[in-house]
Amino acid sequence: MACNAARWRYAGHMAILVTGVAGFIGSACASALLRRGDAVVGLDSYDELLYNRALKEQNLSWVRRHGDVECLEMDVCDAEGxxxxxxxxxxxxxxxLAALAGVRSSIQVPHRYYDTNITGTARLLAAATAAGVQRFAIASSSSVYGGNKKVPFAETDVVAEPISPYAASKAGMELVVRSHASMYATNAALLRFFTVYGPRQRPDMAIHKFMRRIAAGEPIEMFGDGSSARDYTFIDDIVAGVLAAFDRVEGCRTYNLGGDHVVTLRELIECIEAVVGRPAQVLRREMQPGDMLVTMAELQRSRAELDYCPQTQLVTGLERMWEWMRDEAQETRYKQAG
Ligand SMILES: NC(=O)c1ccc[n+]([C@@H]2O[C@H](COP(=O)([O-])OP(=O)(O)OC[C@H]3O[C@@H](n4cnc5c(N)ncnc54)[C@H](O)[C@@H]3O)[C@@H](O)[C@H]2O)c1
Known part of the structure; x- marks a missing residue:
């Protein structure tokens, strides 16, 4: 087994670098690190492919409520920087956590995904290792399971069938990390997140779009017949998994971080209708290329080695996200962001 029962301890005066700190998951992880007393240095390029800089600055302001953090505006591909x-x-x-996320945009600009997610990670590992840094928690994705027919998805499954450039970029990134770890004996947790939601979720993601549009009385698009299914994971559960993996990983180890319950798209829409208190006008669309039919995480390894235990039921998580969204100022800003 790769994990020590004893938690790894870092030197008190040193900081943890959080890349993608202005993003959805990065801002949540940085805040949690600050709350438990870690010093944090952040890095982000404020990339605007998926959503605008103003929202990222808003995320960062929220992080700063939990402690001081220096945030460096930098591209992970910038080796000298x-x-x-x-x-x-x-x-x-x-x-x-810095990466270009999202399946659909990856189909439009695959080269950008390969540059950031694969080359950027390789450059980061090289610079960190040259400076003697040996400990990493790195975001991968359930997308790497791609055409996998067997559910639930286990870390031991062969992941050789990515069905989108995003999935290929994360699968390629995992190989880069593995080869780096074998050469330099680094401790690296490769964390396969399963559809993360909650306050500050990216505005291009389905739950965020659905809540905003249903609340505004606007139609939502449902791709496929509604039977596609996802293992939705609340942000607090993901953060707990990231921190546990960062603290405990030994060697290079892959972990699924899922929510432990799978719902269909139709069920998700019904839950959101109930939470928002309005019916959805649903426009049926063809299933999109690159979309998986189902995702479901096998969590045995994460439970055993990280004490990972997702706590948040979907309805509770949606209510917490809706509470955040209802804030008038947030809503206005997101409308302006389109
Ligand atoms: N949200 C999910 O459901 C989900 C699921 C699986 C995996 N992931 C992974 O988790 C990580 C965080 O995702 P998120 O949802 O918070 O996305 P996000 O877009 O909110 O955050 C990513 C951040 O990385 C930054 N970034 C992009 N390119 C960069 C570059 N070249 N250099 C420096 N910074 C750059 C962006 O500006 C952004 O702030 C990503 O690696 C993503 O692939 C997310």
Whole structure:
């Protein structure tokens, strides 16, 4: 077994580098690290392919409510910038969440996904290792399971059938991390997140769009017949899994982080209708290329080695997200963001 029962301890004066700190999951992880007393240095390029900079700055303001954090505006592909970052800051480990996410945009600009997600990760690992940093928690995705016919998806399944450029970029990234870890004996947790939702969720993701449109009385698009299914994971559960993996990983180890319950798209829409208190006008659309029919995480390994235990039921998580969204100011800003 790769994990120690004893939690890894970092030197008190050193900081944890969180990449993608202005994003949905990065801002939540950085806040949690600050809350438990870690020093954090953040890195983000404020990429605007999926959503705009103003929302990312808003995420960062929320992080700063939990403690001081220096956020460096930098591309993870910038090798010189990374080298200088590791020279200027005493970094004990890296929580690497910066990436281009999302299946659909990856079909439009696949090269950008390969650059950021594969080359960017390789550059980050090289700069960190040169500076003596040995500990990483790195975001991968359930998308790597691609055409996998067997559910639930287990970390031991062969993942050789990505069905979108995004999935290929994450699968390629995993191989880069594995080869790096075998050469430099780094401790790296590869974390396969299963559809994450909650406050500050990316506005291009289904739950965010559905809530906003249903509340505004606008139609929503349902791709396929509504029977496609996802293992939805609340942000607090993901954050707990990321921190546990960061603290405990030894060697290079892959972990599924899922929500432990799977619902169909139709059931999800019904839950959102109930939480928002309005019926949805549903426009049926063809299933999109790159979309998986089902995702379902096998959590045995994460439970055994990380004590990972997702706590949040879908309805509770949706209510918490809706509470966040209802804030008038947030709504206005998201409308402006289109
Ligand atoms: N949200 C999910 O459901 C989900 C599911 C599986 C995996 N993931 C992975 O989790 C991580 C975080 O996802 P998220 O939903 O918070 O997305 P996000 O877009 O909100 O956050 C990613 C952040 O990375 C930054 N970024 C993009 N390209 C960069 C670059 N070249 N250099 C530096 N920063 C860059 C973006 O500006 C953004 O702030 C990503 O690796 C994503 O692939 C997310």
């Amino acid at each position: 990374l080298t200088s970052l590791f020279k200027r800051h005493a970094i004990s480990g890296v929580v690497h």
